[in-house]
Amino acid sequence: MNLEDLPEEPEERCPAERREEEAAKVLERMWAHRSRRAFEEEDLPQKDLEDCVAAAQRASTSSFLQPYSVVVVRDPERKRRVYELCSQQQMILDAPVFLALCVDFHRAEKACRDQGKELAPIDLETLLIGCIDTSLFAQNLLLAAEAMGYGGCFVGAARNHPLELARVLGLPPKVFVLFGLVLGRPCDDPMPMPRLPLEAVLHREQYDLESVSAHLDAFDAQMRAFARRLNRELQARGAKKVNEDRGFRDRLAFRLSTEKRPSPRDRIESCLKNMGFLAEGEG
Template identity: 35%
Template sequence: MNEVIEQMLAHRSIRRFTDDPVHDADIASAVEAGQMASTSENIQSYCMIRIRDEARLERLVELTGGQTKVARCGAFFVVCGDTRRHRLLIERGDRSYDARFEALLLSIVDASLFAQNAVLAFESMGYGACYIGGLRNDLPRVQELLGFPEGVFPFFGLCIGRPDQSPTTRPRLPMDSVLFEESWPEERGMLESLDAYDRTMVDYYRTRVGNPVGTGPAPQGWADRMIEKFTTPTRPAVAPYFRKQGASLD
């Protein structure tokens, strides 16, 4: 196993950071690495906006559900899908923008690949990272705060800084739950694999809350968490906000 794979396997979200700054040169290196991620037809429909203003950061703490790390990390960024630059080219050529859902989908993929490449680069320099999906809790108010132009879609926040904690890596699904041959597998086998993973995660959650395996009440497992997640609508304002920003969901 080489050093790159070892670094990737050691990834964990860092939620507490030291007061050390994130150097501009390191940010530039990470962004350059992020830009080398694959992008469909070289469209590059993403951007990353650094937020430095303390008042804005504190407001973002509120809008992300009280995630204080947003204002306490070394550098906070908002990662966006960005079709604005493409629209400017079209408007300059006196034509009409007419991209469909595919354009939004491409920007989601592009921004995610860019961000993960950048995070790997930051981690290689000794920084830690935490993605902030809570940015989408109230996108209309995030819009009021940051004023994105039409064609720019904030997807998630990104905290970067020197780690002030050393959490354990979180177990992932068994490989036979994500790597298949030729087609999607038989469902009974999938459920058996998920049940085994659920038991692993129950033990993991016990450790996180300080209850050794076999002691105290059993924490909620992964399966129950997923059932709650996907049977309760969340963030209903996201799609209307994206439409207002010029995205087609057709």
């Protein structure tokens, strides 16, 4: 169908009743999201993957730059090397594909040189644009995959050893893996994780400083209640229980306080500079 063939009136293109049904389906799919870490042996057909990537490309992009690429890894030996560099997470080996979601300014550098120009140094603002656009692309990709009956989980551990992972994937300068994504036909059914109260993230006109503590209190209690429910399910399966005393504050302090445990990602800034990002004085 060509654009000229479309009816002029929105109501003719998509009646209100149908629009409501389609909106409900999209919202239902978004509400149903869970990270899936166990997969059937079934492969993910190339056509399905290409459809997901094409849908992901419709995500918003700053100034039409589209500064991202995705490297698809299916080869068992290469996946094993990715697994070793990404905290040895079993789901990387079990999923039929591992997707390396990359911030990509190599393409922009090539375009500039084709025009007889040089790419400006990739400063913090430019890096942020790349990270934001890649993340929007990635979330669209996962949503498309879920709509097709697949499931997945993002892999932040892809930033543990960015230089080594870049070599495994043959990435040129000015390209790095922002995070990974395992995809496949899920065979697990995890309990959906709760989210912060809507009022904790939805502010009106100005940031609501007064309610932060109250929202943290409420979510601490909600997380502990969730842990108790989860442990009943884990106990029935004979699986290891989680700490029921740990609230949301504990989680934030564990990951973000000055007492957080050392991580390979602590050297991400120097790695990015070695890969052609963050001009001198940035970061």
